Structures are given as structure tokens and as C-alpha cells.
Amino acid sequence: MTNKSMACLILTALVIAGVSCGPSEPPAGDAQDAQSEAGKKLKIGVMPKLIGIDFFNATEVGARKAGEELGVEVDFDGPVESKVDLQVEMIETWIAKKYDAIAVAPNAPDAIAPVLKKARKRGISVITWDADALPEARDFFVNQCTSASVAKTLMDVMVEGAGADAKYLILTGSLTAANQNIWMEEMEKYRAQAYPNLTNLSKTPKASGEDQALATQVMADCLKAYPGLQGVFAITSVALPGAAEALRKAGAADRVFLTGLATPKMMKEYVDDGTVDRFVLWNPVDLGYLAVYAAVANVRGEVEPGATAFNAGHLGELKVVGSEIILGDPTIFDKSNIDQFDF
Amino acid sequence: MIRRLFTSRESILLYVFAAMFIAFSVKVEGFFDWFSLLEISRYWVVVGMLAVPMTFIIATSGIDLSVGSIVAMSGIILGLLYSDAQVPIVVACLAAILAGALAGAFNGGVSSYLGIPPLVVTLATMALFRGLAFGLSQARSVSDFPDAFLWLSQGDAFQIPTGAGGSAYFPVPLFALATVIAVGWFLMRHSWVGRFTECLGENETAAHFAAIPVRRLKLGLYTACGAVCGIASIFNTALYSTAKADAATGMELEAIACVVVGGTRISGGRGSVLGTLLGLLIIGILRYGLKMAGMRSQHVVIIVGALLIVTAVLNERMASSGRHAWGEAK
Incomplete structure (x- = not known):
């Protein structure tokens, strides 16, 4: 009996504590002085x-x-x-x-x-x-940003880095990823129209399955398998740092230009040591x-x-x-x- | 009789609920608003439905971790039958319930006839049924359901004037939840099902010697649980206008939480469907109230977790100190 009243008390106390600590947290991110502003x-x-x-x-x-x-x-x-x-x-x-x-x-x-x-x-x-x-x-x-503008920016960056007649490859996540497939379509469209001398060495992109270690592996294989390779797009935020790791290990950054889509935090070390010159993402x-x-x-x-x-x-x-x-x-x-x- | 009013588990929960409700209404601006309270209650229906058979299963000292996955699988079957196989929606719904019942029967059959603990069986089928949902749907979602179907979860039964020209709407799915709870309550308190279930949870060997068909009872309970998951999948699909393989992820834990807060001991022996309903209301109101008070999601999760630990500890202590009073409280 006392046990139960205790239980009741504790539960209620917990709840009241929860309620009263709620509003004491200031409503997120408002400018405190705005109270004086006219209107609601x-x-x-x-x-x-x-x-x-x-x-x-x-x-x-x-x-x-x-x-x-x-x-x-x-x-x-x-x-x-x-x-x-x-x-x-x-x-x-x-x-x-x-x-x-x-x-x-x-x-x-x-x-x-x-x-x-x-x-x-x-x-x-x-x-x-x-x-x-x-x-x-x-x-x-x-x-x-539209897929067309992503594709255009990627292509422009590649041409600036590797020249308008470079031979390149694309590293994607999975072959069924909808976003990546649209970007690759748009890239091909823009390439045909703006840079006809740019050559894609493999019409099927290299898949790295959203797995950074696998991306490193795939990139290392590509560096061996395609001696004439001059540029690589890694178009997922996992593939680009993975590929950069392989490029750094192979010491091939001066002959292969790597770019793509990734977040700055993940890419910072590779940009700092010059493995990757620049890459693309919306802000x-x-x-x-x-x-x-x-x-x-x-x-x-x-x-x-x-x-x-x-x-x-x-x-x-x-x-x-x-x-x-x-x-x-x-x-x-x-x-x-x-x-x-x-x- | 008077004493019961103050000491039975359900009345304590009711007071806690009332205290919370009043505290939130007084302290949190915008909380006490019938329109919003009724709208948010739509999201409690699916969890509430799952919590009812879960009460029985936990009362047998079992557990069913696969309920969320069964909801997803049944939902996908419903969606695919309707959109790809062009089956009438009513038939698709019945198929979803049947699929749920079969999944539940699988859980019950393996755990009772092969003697594997339900925790292990349903942990495995949690992954299995979820996997089936993803495999069947190829991870795509199905939408474009008819309006009459969506009405089941999104519809309004009638309008309630709330003064000052405002009005609230009574959600249709609450009727379905009330039905499931009423049936569960009746079975638990006024039929042999409840008596056998609690007896089984108290002491399985004794139940066996008391000529209770232990294995068939377990099979029946898990099958019924699966069927209710099938029904819940209809309402879940209608609520989001979408059948998708990752629906109701983690919902098994929400349902178990309602049961535990509602006073059914995880070690079995006593089940209370009304307690589970109160557990549902307490958790729902707590989450909603804290969000309305401006608390961020991470902190709400922590508070609800703390509530669970406190009630679980209290349940065990109260049960061991006052077994007699518990019997009376039934």
C-alpha cells in the first residue's frame, strides 16, 4: 500500500520534472530582442x-x-x-x-x-x-541544384584539371542508385555537347557500393588496369574519399586528376596534401x-x-x-x- | 471495494495519467486543444493495437519482437496485391490479415512445438519478415490507394464543436482501436483465455498438470497476435497513404513499452489490457506534451526511457511485496 503510493508519487514527480524542464529550455534559435518588434x-x-x-x-x-x-x-x-x-x-x-x-x-x-x-x-x-x-x-x-548543373560543374572541373581531351572513368555507389544514374546521364549529355574530345574509358561505371574500403580497392584496380587514365569522377560522398586514399597510396596524383562529390570534412586531409585539387557539392x-x-x-x-x-x-x-x-x-x-x- | 479504487494498479495509472494531463494543460501553452489531441491520437492506434495481443504474450512470460516486421510485411502484401495484382482492396486487406496470422502461427509453432524460447524465435523472424517485406517490394513503396481506404485512418467520424467557432473531429481509427481493446479486455478478464494465459505465465509446469493445453494455447496466442498485426498493417498503410518495407520499424519496442508501463510483468503471470491502454495513453501524452513544451527529440527519448526503467523497477518491487493485493486488484 505505501509502496504503491510511493510509486504514484515518484511517477508523478518524474512527469512534473519532465514538464517543468521543458519550457525552461529557450525556444530554439530566436533572436531575444525581437519581442519589441511590432506585430506577431x-x-x-x-x-x-x-x-x-x-x-x-x-x-x-x-x-x-x-x-x-x-x-x-x-x-x-x-x-x-x-x-x-x-x-x-x-x-x-x-x-x-x-x-x-x-x-x-x-x-x-x-x-x-x-x-x-x-x-x-x-x-x-x-x-x-x-x-x-x-x-x-x-x-x-x-x-x-538541378542534376544538369551538378553534371556541368563536375565536367567543367575535370576539363580544367585534366584538359579537354582527357580519358576518364566514373566511380559510382551502386549501379541502381537513382541520383547517381541521373547525374551520369546528364554528364554524358553535357560531354557530347561541350567537350566531344573527352573520352569515357568505360561506359559502365565502376561500382563501389557505398563502401569506402571497396572504393579504395576499385580505384587501385583501375589505376593498374587503365594505364592511359587521366581523370576519375567519384560521385558519392563515400567513393571520393575512398578513391583518394588509393590515389595517395599509389602516388599517382600528378598523372590522374580525381574529383567528384563529397563533404569537405571527409576530404580535408586529401585536399591539404594535394591528392585532390578540388571537388564539388552543394552548400x-x-x-x-x-x-x-x-x-x-x-x-x-x-x-x-x-x-x-x-x-x-x-x-x-x-x-x-x-x-x-x-x-x-x-x-x-x-x-x-x-x-x-x-x- | 473503496480500497481498490485507490490501490489497484489501473487506478494508480489513471491518476498518473490525470496528473500528467492536468500538469501539461496548465503549464504548456497550446497543449489542451481537442482538435490537436484527437489528431495526434491517430498515431497511437497502430501501436495500441499491437500492444493488446502483446499483453497476452508477455503475460505467458513470452515476447514477440517480430510484430513491427509483420506489420511491414502484411502492409507490403496488401499494397502489392492492390497495385500490381489489381485485386479489390477488401480482398487485399483480408490477405494482409491472413499473412499476419500465418506469420504469427509460424512464431507460435516454432516456439511451442520445437521448444525454442520466443525471444530467440521472434528475434529471428523480426529479421526474416522484414527481409521478406524488402524482397517482395524490391524496396520500392506502393501508394495511390483509394480514398475510401485512406479514410480508415485519416477520416473523421463526426465533428465536435469545441466552442469559439472551432471544432474538432473524431478520428475513425479510434473505433477500431476501441474494438481491439474491448475484445482483448473481455478475453483477459471474462473468459478462459485470460485465466489460462495467466496461469501459464505463473507456472508453465503447473499449468500443464492442470490440463491446460499449453502448446495449443501458445500457438493460438501468437497466431492471434499475427492476425492483429495484419489488421494494424491496414491502418498503418492508410495512415501514411503508403505501403513500404521499412514501415513500423521499432514499433515492437513501443508496444512492449506500453505493456510494461501498463503493469504487466515481463516475467509473466498477470496481464491487464486496461493497464496497457493506460500505458499507451501515458507514453503518448508524455511524448506529445514534452514536444509541445519545446523539448528536442533527443531529450524526449531520454525522458521516456527513464519512465520505462522506473515503472519496470516498481512493477517488480510491488509485485513481490504485495502479491495478495495484486490478486485482489484484478
């Missing part, structure tokens, strides 16, 4: 695919910066695993909190759609970023920044369907295609700027 402060919920990884931590930096510039409250939160179910339930909470806009990077385009439609019905602006949802479930999609800080700008503009009615341009703070004038706002060309990382990025 907008609340924007920004949700990555998951929290706690470098890429999305970098988007958070951008999102918070935009929130400060625009004087809006940014709540940046997401699931601890990349699960769409958790995202859906969290968005339900944001609807209950009556946020003015929700900017989400959905883990699955169709499973996220019902709750986003519900949010829109309640008068909340919905933006997707990083990945899209079904188009009818959101107002705008902030697209980091996640800018992506988070633009997501918040787009959400706020949509709430304030500053960007309507059918617009062709959009002014996003320090990013300047950006292109709008249909209901997609395009961040622009990917960023090229090299010795001069790699230290500015922490992702």
Missing part, C-alpha cells in the same frame, strides 16, 4: 531528414542565420533516425503549435504528403527542401538559409506561384522554375575555402 513574430519549423549528422548540422547553421536576419523564430528539429513516421508525428505537433510555416526535408515523398496537406488546410505554408514531397502537398520545393549552409527565406516569403505572400525569380538575402536573385526555387550551381571546394566549412 513568425514561427517557422524547419525539419531535416534526421538530426545529429554533419550535413544537417550545417543546414541548421544556415537556417538559424536566416531566422536572425528575418526576425523570425526558427525551431530546427527532426527525428533521431531518418524515419518518415517520426517526421509525420512531429509535424502533427507543429500543426498543434500553430507554426506559420513548415520547411521539411522529407524521408519519403508520398508518406509525408497527408500530414503536409493537413497543415496546408490549417493555413500553414509548407516548403520542402533537400528532397521533395508530392507536389500537391507543398507550396514550394527548395531544390539544392548545406546556404540550403538551410534558403529554406527559411522561402518559407518566410511564402507566409508573407512575397513569392507567388508563377514567379520566376526570388530574392534570398545574401544569396541574391535566384531562379524559380514552376514551384521549385533553385539554389543554383553547386559549390567548388578547394584549398582556399575548405576550412570555412564544418560538415
